[in-house]
Amino acid sequence: MTATTNTRRWDPVVKLTHWTIVAAILANAVITEEGSAAHVWVGYALAAILALRLLWGLIGPAEARFTAFPPSPVRALRHIGEIRRGEQAEHASHNPLGALMVYAIWSCLGVIIATGIAMAGFPPQGESHEEDRPAAYASAEYGEESEEGEEAREGGEGHEEDGMEELHEVAVNLLYLLIVLHIAGVVFETRRSGRQVVLAMLPRRR
């Protein structure tokens, strides 16, 4: 995962959204009680900040845009080749492997947010109960479920909430795995390139 030329840093939007998302994930994984009102409020905040980052992917400066780091397995393989041969290519944005990781994390967050909202409902509220669920909402949830596929059914009992809960949990565990890989990637790239990859993501001091 590469920062650009040695001194280039990420812009404030990328930095702020990154660390806010990290804080929100930590909060929901460690601090808030699963399904509590606080958990859901943090979840909505996470969704808002992620949306801001995605907007930035459309209108931000060149290196923050999606076009700067397309999800391309071919380029990722080529990049692995480069690493094997010990070559050092400059990347204006995330390196091709990092790009795949970024999209994987974002997709994972998308599933977590979708399933979380499906369980908690609008407006943001804690542990939801079927009975006070508006009918229109329940049907919207069916739509969700058919999209999310068989996995949702696995919960057994044919009870949609269980499916959502299961999917939420699976996606969260997948996210943990991705985060471990992500941090390992950052450490690896820092060692390999000798560039201050992490510094580029930290607030500027001086």
Added chain:
Amino acid sequence: MQGRARKLEHRATAMTIVVALQALAAAFFLADLAGDLASEPADGHLIVEGIAAVALLISVVLGAIQIRHLVLAARADEAAVAVARGALAQLVQLRFAQWHLTPAEADVALFALKGCDVAEIATLRGAAAGTVRAQLARIYAKAGVASHTALLALFVEELIDTSLLHAAGTEGEKTA
């Protein structure tokens, strides 16, 4: 020297925080609106709420565009300053060589250009104030100026001439 770029960056950061807060507000507004829409038929109140939510979203987008301008302006500013700094460094080297400054004098002259006074230069170089004063006097003589300010003006004047009039070569020799 990079005060302006720094200031633009700070503004971009501040603006980012504002826009992030707007995005948070927009998310909660929209979620609330979605809940209301699901539970009651759309009436005037909800329409107003909907318009407010859309306005908030638009302000997020406009704010983000504003941030992009600030970020790009800061980078352009940084690049311009880097070019100017490179040019100034070259000019300083060139003049010092032309004036045949000794290494010690060049050192002192550089501190003088950076804005240090005699006492400060003396401390920085671990020399006596008298020595520094004598060195400065020789530097002024070699450069053909009479004062610290005139020495500074020499470089400023030359830089302004090069960038605006492209006639520094002749103008520059007109010393104070």
